[in-house]
Amino acid sequence: MSTAFGSNPENFCYRHPDRQSFVLCQRCLRTICAECQTPLPVGVICPECLAAQQGQQKQQQKAHAATVKRMPRHLRPARRSDSRPVVTYALVIITSALYLIGMLPQVGTQVQLWLMFNSAFVLPGPAFQPWRLLTVTLVHASIWHVALNMLALWALGRSLEPLLGRWRFLALYLLSAIGGSVLVALLAPGTWVVGASGAVWGLLGAMFIIGRHIGANVTAIAVLLGLNLVITFLPGSNISWQAHIGGGLVGLLVGFIFARTRALRQQKLQVWLLVATAVGLLALLAIPALLYT
Structure with a gap:
């Protein structure tokens, strides 16, 4: 150097x-x-x-x-939203965990008895337990029952939740579950039902309406709805068609609300329409209360 x-x-x-x-x-x-x-x-x-x-x-x-x-x-510029279907994953995990708990001797039976739905629990009286309108989604009759419902929830939720947002997706799921339980109370009083099928049918119904509104090809969803409808009414299927139809109808209604109130200025209207839907469903429970008490 x-x-x-x-x-x-x-x-x-x-x-x-x-x-x-x-x-x-x-x-x-x-x-x-x-x-x-x-x-x-x-x-x-x-x-x-x-x-x-x-x-x-x-x-x-x-x-x-x-x-x-x-x-x-x-x-203000819109915030970047997290597109991960967190609510979907949480519902799948919680439901699957409760099914596993339900398989435990004695403890599992008690858990199922506390969560499954019967219209007797929404009638006025000492047995009034309205939470069962929703907790029915957390218990299932068999491994195939819970597996098929959770597979459908996972598949539908991964598409719907990022599209709607977490709170709207959760509102859709819960309102659909209530809709299924309410129709069971109206048309099948005294019947024990379990499963998230009503809520899953609500997701299908909402996806059909929203897909039609945004111009997507909904043929596959329509076929899936039709096949499920046929299976629901097959002799010996032991399926609560009331829960399926009730959840599906509410899903169609909520999907229509979401599709028609997408603008930012319509957010308050959207919330009030969802609240009105919930109030209307609960009001329908007055019918079995008057007929069967």
Whole structure:
């Protein structure tokens, strides 16, 4: 190494003068060694320039957030939504776990008796247990029953939940479950029912309506609904057609509400229509209360 070369600081890292390098920081053009280099799409930069760049980005983000906060709510940019079907996965996991618990001797039987539905539990009296309108979705009659329902929930939920959003999807599922239980109470009083089939039928109904509204090909969904309808009424199927039809009808209604109230200015109307649907379903329970008490 020549004396001239060794005496030139530009041939050595400015942070480590004993390390020879010929790589320059793309911002300040100072020489940096391999340890001091941070790769970027435009080249490498030194630690000081990296810290300065990160500081500028944080200031810009804060300024942008402050600007957005001052804007009217209806003009603010939409937030990026998480497209993972978290509610779908949670429902599948909880339902499957409760089925496994239901297989335990003694304990499992008690869990099933606390969750399954019978119209007697929505009649006025000491046995009034309205939560069973929903908890019926958490218990199933067999491994095939729960497996098919959870497979359908997983398949439908992965498409519907990102499209609707988590809270709308959950509202659809719960309202459909209530719709199935209500029709059982109206048309099959005293019948014990279990399963999430009513809620799953609601998802199918909503997907059919929403698909039609956005111009999607819903032939496969229509065929699936038709096949399920035929299977439901097969002799000896031991299927509660009331729960299926009730859930499906509510799913069609909720899907129609979602399709017709998509605009931001209609969000309050959408919420009130969902509340009205829930109130209407619960009001229908007054019919069996008057007829059978």
